[in-house]
Every structure is written in structure tokens, then in C-alpha cells.
Amino acid sequence: MKITILGSGTSTGVPEYKCQCDTCQDARVYGSKNYRSRTSIHVEITTSDNIKHLQFDVGPNFIDQIDRCQIDRIDAVIYTHCHADHISGTNDLVMPCRKQNMDMPIYGPTETMSILQRNFDYMFRKDTFQGGGVAHLVPNPVTGPFNLFGLNIVPIPVQHGTVDTFGYRIQNFGYIPDVKLMPSQSLELLKGVDLLIIDALSFNPGHPTHFSVQDAIAIWEKIQPKNTYLIHMMHRIDHRYFNDQCSEQGFDLPESVRLSFDGQVLQL
Numbered sequence: 280m281k282i283t284i285l286g287s288g289t290s291t292g293v294p295e296y297k298c299q300c301d302t303c304q305d306a307r308v309y310g311s312k313n314y315r316s317r318t319s320i321h322v323e324i325t326t327s328d329n330i331k332h333l334q335f336d337v338g339p340n341f342i343d344q345i346d347r348c349q350i351d352r353i354d355a356v357i358y359t360h361c362h363a364d365h366i367s368g369t370n371d372l373v374m375p376c377r378k379q380n381m382d383m384p385i386y387g388p389t390e391t392m393s394i395l396q397r398n399f400d401y402m403f404r405k406d407t408f409q410g411g412g413v414a415h416l417v418p419n420p421v422t423g424p425f426n427l428f429g430l431n432i433v434p435i436p437v438q439h440g441t442v443d444t445f446g447y448r449i450q451n452f453g454y455i456p457d458v459k460l461m462p463s464q465s466l467e468l469l470k471g472v473d474l475l476i477i478d479a480l481s482f483n484p485g486h487p488t489h490f491s492v493q494d495a496i497a498i499w500e501k502i503q504p505k506n507t508y509l510i511h512m513m514h515r516i517d518h519r520y521f522n523d524q525c526s527e528q529g530f531d532l533p534e535s536v537r538l539s540f541d542g543q544v545l546q547l
């Protein structure tokens with residue numbers, strides 16, 4: 280399995296517009312790991328047929344992300360939830376659909392499917408003129424584990440604000456980009472993963488909808504994956520000083536827990 284971190288940032292992206300903090304200033308330097316587009320990943324996985332390409336979320340940076348990371352195919356899209364930073368690039372699925380000459384199967388919580396059908400209604404109607412550049416989407420509401428290209432995809436329900444939100448597990452990989460509370464049954468579903476990518480917005484444990492770094496480490500402690508990467512970070516977290524930032528907060532960063540960054544490729 281090959282996982283590409285297309286984007287590692289929170290909903291505002293980093294740099295934040297007009298922010299002059301040290302991290303945002305560094306993020307404006309070309310090549311900085313502190314530059315973070317909106318959170319999204321792409322997974323290439325071997326199935327009984329061939330390699331399948333699964334796109335997780337389609338945020339506002341999507342079309343630039345897949346071009347920059349040289350993603351050459353998308354076989355299906357899996358959405359985690361309906362927040363704008365995860366769905367608002369959906370119109371740009373037109374290019375993969377056009378290049379691949381296909382309609383795009385999409386998966387996600389029932390609520391996300393209906394919000395997509397409201398916001399992008401023209402993409403769900405076959406009568407919409409296709410030649411002019413409309414992608415047609417085929418919705419598949421997810422209510423439990425499902426089979427996709429022979430793969431067992433397990434949704435992991437998490438609490439994240441007021442919208443229905445899933446993380447997902449595929450084989451020994453767990454992906455939980457947006458979470459405030461992890462129900463104990465969901466934690467069970469994650470046990471045994473070797474690679475975990477998980478939300479860590481900042482060091483603030485009081486944020487109403489996101490894990491802090493400390494919350495993410497608490498999950499790492501419980502399930503002990505071989506490798507854990509943090510994602511969905513805001514500008515309070517700085518790649519250059521992250522170990523020191525953790526020490527200042529009064530804890531040591533475990534060796535197998537690291538920050539992800541845009542363009543990073545992980546093999547599993």
C-alpha cells in the first residue's frame with residue numbers, strides 16, 4: 280500500500296491568511312514543511328485485479344494536490360464527512376472523470392452524500408451536458424463495512440462537531456483525520472493497525488471539534504501502531520521545533536509519532 284499525504288493542514292491551510300507568526304512566515308518559503316494545504320490523502324493498493332487508487336476527501340486544494348503529487352488515476356472517492364475543507368473541491372473531479380472516461384463512484388456517510396447532492400446537484404444528473412466538463416458522481420452511502428474492489432473498507436465512526444464523521448480502516452492502515460472523541464467501540468476497530476494517521480490540530484486540549492497532540496498520543500498509547508503520523512495541523516505546530524514544542528507542553532514525543540507533511544509518501 281502506498282499512501283500519499285496530499286494535504287496535512289487544517290481548514291484554513293497554513294500559512295493562515297495575513298498571519299505574520301514565525302511558522303506562517305516559514306510556510307511562505309518555497310519547500311517549507313510548514314506549508315500545509317487542506318487535509319487529504321491518496322491510497323494506492325494492490326487488489327486481486329490490479330492496483331486501485333482510492334482518494335480520501337476532495338478539498339479546495341484537490342486539483343493542485345493531485346497534479347503536484349503526480350496522482351495518475353482515481354478509481355473511487357471516499358469521504359470522511361461534509362465539512363467544506365473535505366468536500367469543496369468536488370467539482371474538480373471533472374478532470375479525473377474526463378481523462379479516465381468514467382463516472383466516479385463516491386462513498387461516505389449518508390449525510391455527506393446528501394449534502395454533496397445538494398451542493399453539486401448537476402454532478403448527479405445524467406441529463407447534465409457532459410462534453411462541456413461535468414463529472415458524473417455515483418453516490419454510495421456508507422452505513423457499515425463495505426467491499427470495494429475486493430477490499431474490506433471499515434468505517435470508524437467518530438465524534439467531530441455536529442456532523443456524521445468516519446475515519447476508515449483498510450487492512451492494517453487506519454485514517455482518522457477529524458475527531459474530537461473516539462468512542463470505545465471505534466477504538467476497538469482500530470486495534471492492530473500498523474500505520475495510523477490521526478488528527479492533531481494543536482496543543483489545545485479544549486478545542487471543541489479536534490484532537491490535540493496529547494489526545495492523539497493517548498490513542499497511540501492505547502493501540503501502539505508501529506508508526507503514527509499526525510495530520511490536520513494548524514499554524515501553532517511547527518515542523519522545525521516540534522520536539523521542543525512538545526517538551527514545553529510537558530511531555531516527550533514518542534519516537535514512532537511524527538508530523539506528516541504535504542507530498543509525503545508512506546509505504547505499508
Ligand SMILES: [Zn+2]
Pocket residue numbers: 294295298299300301302303304514
Ligand atoms: Zn500563523
Ligand SMILES: [Zn+2]
Pocket residue numbers: 360362439457
Ligand atoms: Zn471537519
Ligand SMILES: [Zn+2]
Pocket residue numbers: 289290318362364365457511
Ligand atoms: Zn477538516
